[in-house]
Amino acid sequence: MNANFIDYVKVFCRSGKGGAGSAHLRREKYVPKGGPDGGDGGRGGHVLVQGNRNLWTLLHLRYTRHVIAGAGESGGRQQSTGAGGRDALIEVPLGTVMKDAETGAMIAEITRDGQQHILARGGRGGLGNTHFKSSTRQTPRYAQPGEPGEELQVIFELKVLADVGLVGFPNAGKSTLLSVVSAAKPEIADYPFTTLVPNLGMVAYRDNQSFVMADIPGIIEGAHQGRGLGHRFLRHIERNAMLLLMIPADSGDIAAELGILLDELRLYNPELLDKKRLLAISKCDLLDEEARQAMEITLHSLPGNPQWVMISAHSTQGISRLKDLLWQGMNEGGAHD
16 A cells, blocks of 8 residues: 555544633732732634645645644733634645544534634633622632643545546546546646555536546455455545446456446445446447447446446547536536536
């Protein structure tokens, strides 16, 4: 496993303790017995998480074991409030999910640039003694301590945000397709996963429109059990609006290969099969006319009658139709923003 790609990290977070309130009594030259004038303590710092669209991996958090916010300062004389503690900010890529490491409960998910969530709230500052003055207690000599901060272990999981997810075995030609359909200067973020490299590409469409396609490492039979990339691969498909299943034209048994792909998705998360999907038969430039006709007969007889298109990234055959079908699928019934 290449250690450079990180889509899962565990971080200990602790927010700051609130500052103590002051029990100061006013003492001036001509006011020897002044009343209470202690100020409140400052709020402890929060631990915040924030989305950053320029990040594509959790690599920057790889060695971050602890994130600790600053403590609030104590209140002072003349009712001066203590300074608030320093907030600690954790920036994450869009598509990051945070979970409580102990319970597994979902804390939040970050899907927008600049979106913030408080992971650990700073302790409130204690009240100064001025708050405790009353008609029967003119000079209270006590104040509140600050509240403690919060502590928790947080799991950060990255799930790639893309409109179309490419699903197929390693030999299906997904990377080649992405390089062909992406814009002339595609916005591609590549990061080593293992020796395979997932990419995000901006696919140019008609009328200056575009959509994001994710080339994710190839699935293998048994992925739902964690074999190969296993769950690390499948987790990234969960966010895709539409799935493009790719099987090469030289596959020995298209129906069997399609069945394996669908089974892996179903066994990992049955909801994945509710996503719209399109079957693309790649490398069709390898077929002569007779083989092509035989392929079409095979495709028409597939169980479930899936929607399909025959393409060749090498000759660009069928690429325009592929884009049309994907765009149509994403935009039907609000499947795409």
